[in-house]
Amino acid sequence: MSVAAVTAPPAPPAHLAETVAAVLAAHAGREGALLPILHDLQAEFGYVPGESYDAIAAALRLSRAEVAGVVGFYHDFRAAPAARHVIKLCRAEACQAMGGAATQARLERALGMKLGETQGNVTLEAVYCLGLCACAPAAMVGDRLVGRLDDSAIEAIAEEVRA
Amino acid sequence: MKIYVPIDAAARACGADMVAAAVVSAAALKGIEVELIRTGSRGMVWLEPLVEIETPAGRTAFGPMTPADVPALFDAPESHPKALGLTEEIPFLKRQTRLTFARCGVIDPLDLAAYEATGGMAGLRRAVATKPEEVVDEIAASGLRGRGGAGFPTGIKWRTVLHAKAPQKYIVCNADEGDSGSFADRMLMEGDPFTLIEGMAIAGIATGATKGFVYIRSEYPDAIRVMREATRIATREGMIGASVLGSAHGFDLEIRVGAGAYVCGEETSLLNSLEGKRGVVRAKPPLPALQGFMGRPTVVNNVLSLAAVPWIMANGAQAYHDIGVGRSRGTIPLQIAGNVKFGGLFETGFGITLGEIVNDIGGGTASGRPVKAVQVGGPLGAYHPVSDFNLAFCYEEFAGQGGLIGHAGLVVHDEAADMLSLARFAMEFCAVESCGKCTPCRIGAVRGVETLDRVRAGDAAALPLIEDLCETMKLGSLCALGGFTPYPVLSALRNFPEDFMPQQEAAE
Ligand SMILES: Cc1cc2nc3c(=O)[nH]c(=O)nc-3n(C[C@H](O)[C@H](O)[C@H](O)COP(=O)(O)O)c2cc1C
Ligand code: FES
Numbered sequence: 001m002s003v004a005a006v007t008a009p010p011a012p013p014a015h016l017a018e019t020v021a022a023v024l025a026a027h028a029g030r031e032g033a034l035l036p037i038l039h040d041l042q043a044e045f046g047y048v049p050g051e052s053y054d055a056i057a058a059a060l061r062l063s064r065a066e067v068a069g070v071v072g073f074y075h076d077f078r079a080a081p082a083a084r085h086v087i088k089l090c091r092a093e094a095c096q097a098m099g100g101a102a103t104q105a106r107l108e109r110a111l112g113m114k115l116g117e118t119q120g121n122v123t124l125e126a127v128y129c130l131g132l133c134a135c136a137p138a139a140m141v142g143d144r145l146v147g148r149l150d151d152s153a154i155e156a157i158a159e160e161v162r163a
Numbered sequence: 164m165k166i167y168v169p170i171d172a173a174a175r176a177c178g179a180d181m182v183a184a185a186v187v188s189a190a191a192l193k194g195i196e197v198e199l200i201r202t203g204s205r206g207m208v209w210l211e212p213l214v215e216i217e218t219p220a221g222r223t224a225f226g227p228m229t230p231a232d233v234p235a236l237f238d239a240p241e242s243h244p245k246a247l248g249l250t251e252e253i254p255f256l257k258r259q260t261r262l263t264f265a266r267c268g269v270i271d272p273l274d275l276a277a278y279e280a281t282g283g284m285a286g287l288r289r290a291v292a293t294k295p296e297e298v299v300d301e302i303a304a305s306g307l308r309g310r311g312g313a314g315f316p317t318g319i320k321w322r323t324v325l326h327a328k329a330p331q332k333y334i335v336c337n338a339d340e341g342d343s344g345s346f347a348d349r350m351l352m353e354g355d356p357f358t359l360i361e362g363m364a365i366a367g368i369a370t371g372a373t374k375g376f377v378y379i380r381s382e383y384p385d386a387i388r389v390m391r392e393a394t395r396i397a398t399r400e401g402m403i404g405a406s407v408l409g410s411a412h413g414f415d416l417e418i419r420v421g422a423g424a425y426v427c428g429e430e431t432s433l434l435n436s437l438e439g440k441r442g443v444v445r446a447k448p449p450l451p452a453l454q455g456f457m458g459r460p461t462v463v464n465n466v467l468s469l470a471a472v473p474w475i476m477a478n479g480a481q482a483y484h485d486i487g488v489g490r491s492r493g494t495i496p497l498q499i500a501g502n503v504k505f506g507g508l509f510e511t512g513f514g515i516t517l518g519e520i521v522n523d524i525g526g527g528t529a530s531g532r533p534v535k536a537v538q539v540g541g542p543l544g545a546y547h548p549v550s551d552f553n554l555a556f557c558y559e560e561f562a563g564q565g566g567l568i569g570h571a572g573l574v575v576h577d578e579a580a581d582m583l584s585l586a587r588f589a590m591e592f593c594a595v596e597s598c599g600k601c602t603p604c605r606i607g608a609v610r611g612v613e614t615l616d617r618v619r620a621g622d623a624a625a626l627p628l629i630e631d632l633c634e635t636m637k638l639g640s641l642c643a644l645g646g647f648t649p650y651p652v653l654s655a656l657r658n659f660p661e662d663f664m665p666q667q668e669a670a671e
Contacts, residue, residue: 031457034439039381039420060439073441075423076381092343093538093585094574097501098529128425128592130382131346132176133574134208134499134506143384147176 010080012051019044020052024059034060034070038077046081083123085161088140089115091126094133103137103149110158122161164190164197165217166236169268171204171353172385173346178229179212185230186214193237203354205268206508207255215250216240224250255524260486261510262474262494263467267354273392275400278357284402286476290365291410298369299325302472304480306492311337311428311465312540312569312643314558317472320462323452324370327460332372334363335437335456335463338379338386339421339428342541344572347496347508348466352379352386355470356393357402360416362469364403365476366462367414375414376456378433380421391418425542425596429642430463432598443598444642465570467496488514491557499525501538501574518552521575532577536659538585540569542592543647545654546582565654567647582655582662587615589651593644604645607636611652621665629656 013019023040027033037056041048053067060067071077089107091100104115113119115126132138135147141157168174168183183199190197205213210226216236224247225236235243247253261267270277278284290298303318324332336359340348351359363375379387394416398404403414419437421427427436431445434456455461471493475483483493491513497520500506504526521527521537528534536546545566547554554560561568576585590611597605611632617625633649640646656663 032438035422035436036419039422070439070441073424073443074421077422093542093588094344094501094572096585096588097574097576097580127382128596129341129343129345130172130176131340131349132173133344133346133501133572134503134508135173135177135211136501138176140382145172145176145385147173 010047010049012049013045016045016049016051017055020055024055028059034062034067035074038071038074042077047078050079083118084121086123086125086140086142087111087157087161088125088127088130090128090130090132090136090138091115092129092133094129095137098136100137103154106151107139107149107154107157110154111161164195165200166197167200167202167215167217167222169204169211169213169354170201170272170385171211171268171350172383173208173350174204174211174213175385177208177211177227181230182212182214182228182233185233186236189234189237192234195237200271202270203267203272204350204508205250205256206264206350206510207253207505208507209505210247220249222250223248224253255505255507255509258524259510260494260512262483263358263470264351264355264496264508264510265474266358267350270355272354272356272389273396275357275396275402278355282477283357283473284361284408286473287361287364287402287408289476290368291408291412295325295369295371298365298476301480302369302475305475305483306480306487306490307468307471307475307483308491308558309465310467310471310495310570311430312543312567314568317464317468320452320464321366321369323450324372324460324462327453329459331374331457331459332370333456333459333461334366334370334372334375334469335430335434335461336363336375336377336466336469337428337430337433337463338377338383338390338466339433340380340383340466340570341425341428342543342570342572344500344538344574345498345541345570346500347498347571349383349386350508351466351470352377352383353389356389357397358470358473359390359466360393360397360403362472363416364407364412364414365472366464366469368407368412370460370462372460372462373413373415375416376419376437377416378419378421378427378437380427381423387418387420394418424598425592426598426642426644429644432642433463434461441598443600444644446641467570486512488512488555488557489559491559495556495568495571497556498570498572499575500572502528502530502577503575504529513557514555516552517547517554517556517573518549520556520573521552525573525575528575528577530577530579532579534575535578535580536576536582536585536655538574538576538651539572540567541572542589543567543643543650544569544572545650546576546585546658547654548658566650582659583615583619586652586655586663587612587619589648589655590615593648597644601639601641601645603636603639604641604648607632607640607645608648611636611648618663623665626656626663629653
C-alpha cells in the first residue's frame with residue numbers, strides 16, 4: 001500500500017554534503033572509483049541520494065547525467081531507501097526446480113504481500129541466484145542467508161519481520 | 164579436541180553458525196576443551212552443516228547436523244545417529260580428483276601457515292624463479308582452458324598480454340558467477356582464497372601485470388569479506404605487494420564489488436563496470452588482452468581458471484594434462500544443483516558422462532520422481548533430456564549437441580518441470596538483464612516472451628516465429644547473452660515439444 005510513499009523522492013538525509021565529501025575523499029585517485037563510491041553511499045544512507053550526483057560528477061569529471069546513468073543501470077542501487085527488512089527470494093532455475101513458484105506463493109501469503117512490493121517495514125524482492133543452488137530454494141533476509149526454505153523457515157521469516 | 168564446522172555461505176544458510184555455537188556451549192557444559200576451526204565447505208551440500216572431529220585415524224564426519232545433535236558428539240561419537248565415518252572415505256569425496264579444491268573444507272581459509280603446510284605457495288615460489296615466458300609455456304602446455312564459459316586456452320591469452328607493450332597491465336579475475344546452478348567460485352573464495360590470490364600473482368608474473376582486481380558479485384557478501392581479509396593478510400606477509408615473495412615482481416590486489424547485473428559477467432561489460440561505467444558490452448576486437456581495463460592489456464580470467472594455476476605450477480603441466488579427454492584437459496569442478504538428492508561440488512577429470520553425474524553421483528532427483536531435464540551451463544545452457552545422458556562432460560561433446568558446459572553448473576529438473584515456462588523464463592531473464600546495446604537481444608527477448616505467451620494461449624502459429632526469432636538473436640547479438648538465450652529456448656522446444664502443444668481441456 002505504501003509503495004508510492006517510498007518511491008517518491010525522500011527528503012535529503014542529514015549531513016549529506018559532509019558524508020559525500022568524506023566518501024569521495026576516501027576514493028580519491030582510485031581508478032574507476034564510481035561503483036565503490038556508490039556502494040559506500042548506499043551503505044551510508046540506504047540509497048544513493050540524487051542530491052549527491054553533482055558532487056560525485058565534479059570529483060570524477062563526469063556529467064551529472066553520466067552519474068545518473070550508472071546509478072540507473074545497476075539493479076542494486078536504490079533511488080529511495082528500502083524498508084527496514086529486505087527479503088530477497090531467489091527465483092532462478094535451481095530454486096525453481098525445487099518448487100520455487102510454490103515457495104514464492106507461500107512466502108507472499110505469510111507476509112501478506114507480493115514479490116516486488118514494499119509494505120510497512122518489509123521489502124520483498126526477487127534475486128537471481130545466491131549461489132545456494134544445492135540447498136534450494138534460497139533467500140536472503142537482511143544479510144542472513146537461508147537455504148532449504150520450507151514452511152517452518154518461511155514462518156520464521158514472517159515472525160522475524162513482524163517483530 | 165579439534166572440531167571443524169564450515170563457515171561457507173551454503174553451510175551457514177543451513178544453520179552452521181548455530182551448530183558452531185552449540186559446539187562451544189556443549190563443550191563448556193561438559194568441561195571439555197575444544198579447538199573449534201571454521202573451514203570452507205567440503206562441497207557435500209546435502210550434508211551441511213557437516214561437522215568433523217579429528218581422531219587418530221583421520222577426520223570423522225557428522226551431518227547434516229542441528230544444534231540438538233551436538234551434545235551427543237561428546238558422548239559416543241561412533242554411535243552418533245548422524246555419524247558418517249571417516250570424511251575422506253565418503254564415496255562422494257573419495258571418487259573425486261580434487262586439485263583446485265584440495266584444501267577447501269580442510270583448513271581455516273585465512274590461515275596462511277596452514278595454507279603453506281598443505282602445499283600452498285609452491286607454485287608461486289616456482290614462478291618467481293622462472294622466466295615469464297616459461298611460466299606462460301607451462302600453462303599453455305597444461306591444456307588449461309577458461310572455466311568461465313567460453314573455454315578459451317588460458318596460455319594463449321596470457322601470451323598475448325605478455326607480448327603487449329604497455330606501461331601498465333592488469334589481471335582481472337571474473338568472480339561475477341551469475342549462472343544459476345553455479346557456486347564453485349563462491350566456495351573457492353570462501354574456502355581457500357589464497358589459492359586464487361596465488362594464481363593471480365602467478366598470472367601477474369607471467370604477463371608483466373602488476374595490478375590485479377577481483378570483481379565479485381554483490382550477492383556474495385561472505386566471499387567479499389573473506390577475499391578482502393585474505394588480500395590484507397597476503398599483502399602483510401609479502402605473498403603479494405611491492406615484492407612478491409621477496410622477488411623483483413610487484414603485484415597489488417584490489418577487491419571490487421558488482422552491483423547486481425548479470426551481463427557484467429561478460430568480460431567487456433565487466434571491464435566497463437570496473438571503470439565505473441554502465442555495464443554495457445564492448446564490440447570485439449579490440450580484445451581485452453590488448454585493450455582491456457582503461458584501454459590497457461588485461462588478462463580477464465574466471466576464478467576457477469586462475470585457481471587451477473598454482474597446482475599446475477607446483478606439479479607440472481604434464482600432470483594436469485594427463486587428466487581429461489580430447490581437448491578438455493585437467494579437472495572440472497562440477498556443481499550439481501536443483502532437484503537432486505546429493506547436491507554439491509564434485510571435482511573430477513573431464514570425460515565423465517552426464518548420466519553418471521546426475522544418477523550415480525547426484526543420486527537422481529530429491530523429489531524421487533524421474534528426471535525430466537538437466538540444464539547444463541547456466542541460464543544460457545541447453546535443457547538436456549535423459550536421452551543425452553551418454554554425453555561425456557567436455558567442451559566438444561556438449562557443443563556438438565547444441566549445448567555448452569559453461570561454468571559447469573548442472574540444474575536437475577524432475578517431471579513436474581514445465582518446459583514452456585522455463586523457455587519463457589530464459590527469454591524474460593535475457594530481457595531483464597540485457598545491457599541494451601544491441602537490438603536482437605534487447606528487443607528480441609521481449610518479443611520472445613510475448614510470443615511464448617501466445618503459444619501458451621494456444622496459438623500454434625506462434626511456434627515458427629520462435630524459431631525465427633532465435634535465429635536472429637543467435638546471429639545478430641553482440642555477446643552471448645542474446646546469442647545463447649536460444650539454447651535453453653530451442654532445446655526445450657525440440658526435446659520436449661509436448662509441453663509447447665496447446666493445452667488439452669480436461670476431458671470431463
Ligand atoms: C552474459 C555473459 C555472462 C558471463 N558471466 C560470466 C561469469 O559470471 N563469470 C565468468 O568467469 N565468465 C562469464 N562470462 C564469460 C566471460 O565473458 C569471459 O569469457 C571469461 O571471463 C573469460 O575467462 P576464462 O577464459 O578464464 O573463462 C560471461 C559471458 C557472457 C556472455
Ligand atoms: S538458483 Fe537459487 S540460489 Fe542459485
